Amino acid sequence: MKVNGIIWNCFLLLILNPNKNLMLKEERQHAILNEVELHNRVLLTDLAEKLDVSIDTVRRDVKELDAENLLTKVHGGAVSLGFVNHSPARSNVYALDKKVSIAKKASTLLRNNSVILIDGGTTCLELARLLPTNIKLTCFTLSLPVAMELLGKPNVETIFIGGTLSRDSQIAVGSNTINALAQIKVDYSFIGTGYVDAEFGLTEFDWEVVQTKKAVINASKKTVLLCISEKLNSQHRFKTCDLNVISTMVTELEPWDKKLDAFKNMNIQLL
Amino acid sequence: MKVNGIIWNCFLLLILNPNKNLMLKEERQHAILNEVELHNRVLLTDLAEKLDVSIDTVRRDVKELDAENLLTKVHGGAVSLGFVNHSPARSNVYALDKKVSIAKKASTLLRNNSVILIDGGTTCLELARLLPTNIKLTCFTLSLPVAMELLGKPNVETIFIGGTLSRDSQIAVGSNTINALAQIKVDYSFIGTGYVDAEFGLTEFDWEVVQTKKAVINASKKTVLLCISEKLNSQHRFKTCDLNVISTMVTELEPWDKKLDAFKNMNIQLL
DNA sequence: AAATATATTGCAAAAAACAGCAAAATTAAA
DNA sequence: TTTAATTTTGCTGTTTTTTGCAATATATTT
Secondary structure: OHHHHHHHHHHHHHHHOOOOOOOOHHHHHHHHHHHHHHHOEEEHHHHHHHHOOOHHHHHHHHHHHHHOOOOEEEOOEEEOHHHHOOOOOOOOOOOHHHHHHHHHHHHOOOOOOEEEEEOOOHHHHHHHHOOOOOOOEEEEEOEHHHHHHHHOOOOEEEEEOOEEEOOOOOEEEOHHHHHHHHOOOEEEEEEOOOEEEOOOEEEEOOHHHHHHHHHHHHOEEEEEEEOOHHHEOOOOOEEEEOHHHOOEEEOOOOOOOHHHHHHOOOOOEEO | OHHHHHHHHHHHHHHHHHHHHHOOHHHHHHHHHHHHHHHOEEEHHHHHHHHOOOHHHHHHHHHHHHHOOOOEEEOOEEEOHHHOOOOOOOOOOOOOOOHHHHHHHHHOOOOOOEEEEEOOOHHHHHHHHHOOOOOOEEEEEOEHHHHHHHHOOOOEEEEEOOEEEOOOOOEEEOHHHHHHHHOOOEEEEEEOOOEEEOOOEEEEOOHHHHHHHHHHHHOEEEEEEEOOHHHEOOOOOEEEEOHHHOOEEEOOOOOOOHHHHHHOOOOOEEO
16 A cells, blocks of 8 residues: 555656756756856846746846845846956956866967957956066957956056947947957957857857957968867857867866867867 | 766665664764865755755754854855855955045036046046036046056046056156157146246156156146145256146145235136 | 847745654563 | 654644736836
């Protein structure tokens, strides 16, 4: 009788479990936070689809997370705190240790008197922070936080590429910026990306950011992509470029890691 | 894989069930804790099933464990302690000092759809911070901190004038900046100054900054000087301009204050 | 100004939490 | 061993929380 009940429950479990992906609210909010930290910006509709709940639920979750100061709710979506919060204390950068290791590896590419360009995003910001102090650099940037960081480096001459400022990415965008970029050619540009896929290349959430990144790539002899492995094999709406325009890709993984297999025969230096 | 786990649980249940009476409360709570630590989260219903006790019992257990701070009880289940995010709890408390009154007075000059330029310096930064939120503005700036501040204003479109960044003043300077400024004409520019004197005009410590400020003044129909009274009647090496090119001077003093006597018959609006 | 997208609000169904109570199990004492 | 006291457990009905839906309001874009 009792055993019958157990068998019955087992049966039910077997039948029903694959269908229902039951999720705790906390778990869901955790996933949302993760997504926001990873991509800096997400749409409520995308979240709802990904988590398989109604948009209302996602909206309520985001509202709560915003109230707890864990992210910033914006019209139609949410952005990470780091993007609107200009506090020098970046203790809450997502996957900071990975980004630090990426930045360290990337900085080995630098030579004395190199002319470089550093893009926006938390990984690039980390590079700016960890630039070696023993070599002289001329550094262009269009990111406000990166520029702030570079000002603290005595060995770096910083040139800000002006233009209309994008609120959430905190970088200069628009025609002005693109024109200014057209007039320079740097040795290396270090760029981040919202999403990267071996097949679809680099993609972004924001169309204007894509235009700017394209101009950045054109303004550099070699382009270095800084990207934590979590972003590999993801994609979004707007395409920046194919992977073959990237000279070097830096992740926190060892170059021979299996996760990088898809990128190995693509004429990209893996670091 | 998931199904295998379920089958395995069923099997365990069937085997172990006759012994279930041996399971003490403490033992059960230990099992719950184990499950939570293992999977970071757990549903009460799953626990009840797994441990073959009523949901109420599990609930009470989880409640106790929560009271002992061994896990965190949430609606529908429990999550491990490390799982819940401890909020960074940023406290954005910034003290409003005397410059606020200057900034407030200056902001009364603004009209809807005004195109303005805000210079660097702490007083100008305060203006950026206190810009009214109810009128739309297009705002140029060459100051990094001001730009950061402006990004937080939803009603302000911010354009950064690029150029080489000056380390100590945190503004863009140099030929690039001056060229860019030559191409715009704003309604109002709000500038600070290192030193001001009724006779000698505006002077600065830094030659490059002077060049930039000159270009700013040229790029504006009207120039507003923001200046705390402490700076009145002081001068330095490099001259920016005479006082007669200034349209409005804003101090924290009342316009009729005796300290402003020297500026009263100079065709300058005192605010 | 119209059209679209996003927010807000109220509501109802489902799930979960809670409080009180009685049966069962455990413990303590005779 | 038996009995009484205490704790634990499961059940019931009620309250609260969560969630999705629909209608309305607000915001954004064209």
